[in-house]
Amino acid sequence: MSKVIEKVVIFGGTGQTGLCCIEQALKKGFKVTALVRDLSRLPDEVAPKINVINGNSTIKEDVAKALEGQDAVIVTLGTRNDLNFTTVMSDSLKLILDTMCETGVKTISACMSSFLFMDPERVPPRFAEINADHKRMLETLQSPKYESLDWIAVLPPHIADEPSSNNQFKVNHGSSPGRQIPKSDLGQFMVECLSQPEHYHQLCGLAYPTLQ
Template sequence: MSKVIEKVGIFGATGQTGLCCIEHALKKGVNVTALVRDLSRLPEDIAPKINVINGNSTIKEDVLKAVEGQDAIIVTLGTRHELGFTTVMSDSLKLILDTMCETGVKHISVCLSSFLFMDPERVPQRFAEINADHKRMLDILQSPKYESLDWVAVLPPHIANEPSSNNQFKVNHGSSPGRQIPKWDLGQFMVECLNEPEHHHQLCGLAFPTLP
């Protein structure tokens, strides 16, 4: 039986997906630790409810503080509006996974992009570099080195600023079921899938198909 998740560490906590993950985890009574580089980006109403670590996901000592003692990890790292070449997300994920292996943490969900379901030549050019680093992240996640971890790769389409669908969204393994997903649904799934073995070692596409 999969371990019940009571404590979770979140990387990328101040982005729209990360904040929705925090909100859902708190609703479930999960203790949240967030590694935050820029404390000013953490909403004042959320900060007192979680354990905040000021640090960087590329620094081993900071990552260790956020991983050690957790039941699971959620990764929603992004580049904000920077679309140029980067390896920050993939470098960070490798460091996080190595630290999980060292500390015995087994569960992780990682937010990537539904572009990974497409042929790279079909990805809009302006997203090519970000998609390339997402591909590096997926390759790292699927490496035999980490096969002992219960990982879930979450590949959402456009993340919509829409109300929750109240569990009406659809999840596919290996393909995308639609073109949009409300950010609240994505945050919910990133948390819930950690406790759902049917999603472990899967590339999960999700969407609320009735959105236009």
């Protein structure tokens, strides 16, 4: 049975994936909130359509303000082109999950990477530190502490700047079905999976099979 989602908050909304999630959530008629650290990164055409909170995902007060009154959460946190050691993504996710438990928000989709389907030694060395923090994110999400939450771990491969596949992309639980996913398809799934219980507590790989 599908869950009714009307209000969603997005953490990481100024990145490529986050902006696609905002677009897809608006298409579905959701009321969208975004916690944004740097307001200048939010496109002028997007800002008037959503509720924007200027804050930081590592600060509890900011996270609590963003979560107030929400039905669901989307996490698309990233480091842009910085591939150095970080715990910002995993620290932020833990804070978001803790605050969800406190405020009664139950549903979350969190974007990581399909590298998590691979043995760590096969991950290209330059992505090792980012992958390590994605692994910490996944371990946090899977913690028994948060088993009461309806979480979805979304593990995309390369995010392609390609047209939408018009719902032709494939979703696997526990493995990746391909090497690329159009960014709009990723945004679509990040939003739609929130109300699809078959994806709860699953590691979801997705790809457009003809984009290899």
